[in-house]
Amino acid sequence: MPDLFVQQEEFSEWLSDEPHLLAPLLQGYGDAISDMGGNLLTDPRSSKNAHVLNPDFAKQQRYFMGFQHKQFQFVLSCLYVFPAFRGAGLGKHLVNTAKQMVQDKGFIQVAVEQQKIPQLDRFYKDLGFLSTDDIISNGFGMAYRDYFWSGKKFSLSRVGNTIAVQPL
Numbered sequence: 001m002p003d004l005f006v007q008q009e010e011f012s013e014w015l016s017d018e019p020h021l022l023a024p025l026l027q028g029y030g031d032a033i034s035d036m037g038g039n040l041l042t043d044p045r046s047s048k049n050a051h052v053l054n055p056d057f058a059k060q061q062r063y064f065m066g067f068q069h070k071q072f073q074f075v076l077s078c079l080y081v082f083p084a085f086r087g088a089g090l091g092k093h094l095v096n097t098a099k100q101m102v103q104d105k106g107f108i109q110v111a112v113e114q115q116k117i118p119q120l121d122r123f124y125k126d127l128g129f130l131s132t133d134d135i136i137s138n139g140f141g142m143a144y145r146d147y148f149w150s151g152k153k154f155s156l157s158r159v160g161n162t163i164a165v166q167p168l
Helices: 008-017 019-032 090-102 114-126
Strands: 004-006 050-053 063-070 073-081 107-113 143-150 154-159 162-167
Touching (some): 004 008, 008 050, 019 063, 090 143, 114 143, 143 154, 143 162
Parallel strands (some): 073 107
Antiparallel strands (some): 154 162
């Protein structure tokens, strides 16, 4: 059974039809993004996202991925596997889904908060993501490391407080 795909413009209506899903989605976003607000419909890190979810998410929440896709950049805002389902390859499944969506038409970017790097660094690198390994601070006091993947060869370089992606 294929994953459920909810477009960004459908997200609010979908949650109106399935209000019981607000709490588990907020749990996932909150676990993934430490300063996540309490409203999925107003926080731009969730409200502007399209979502991929397990096909029967309305009945049993296993995993989901929230992302924004802008031209050549696929920003993975949240990749979350609910604790009871971890270790079964579902995170890898979500990353592979993102890779299929991007293929060689751009790149995937994911920012991992500094405190979560020890548990997620190997996960992303084992899946072919590259990083400069720099820790970057944003204007809100958050420190993170960016990871990138593309179906084409590319290089990374730090430019000020951002990482530049250059195709080779």
